[in-house]
Amino acid sequence: MVKVEEYHGFVQCQYCHQPISHNIKTDGEFKVVYVKCRCSRS
Numbered sequence: 001m002v003k004v005e006e007y008h009g010f011v012q013c014q015y016c017h018q019p020i021s022h023n024i025k026t027d028g029e030f031k032v033v034y035v036k037c038r039c040s041r042s
């Protein structure tokens with residue numbers, strides 16, 4: 001489990017407008033967590 005210390009928003013897919021990545025801070029480090037948007041599912 002990833003503990004999120006700060007949330008810095010997300011990036012939207014320009015096609016389906018679903019989130020494709022979340023910008024978070026965890027354990028003192030900035031990380032980008034990529035998620036699958038609607039049109040990248042196969």
Ligand SMILES: [Zn+2]
Nearest residue numbers: 013016037039
């Ligand atoms: Zn998409």
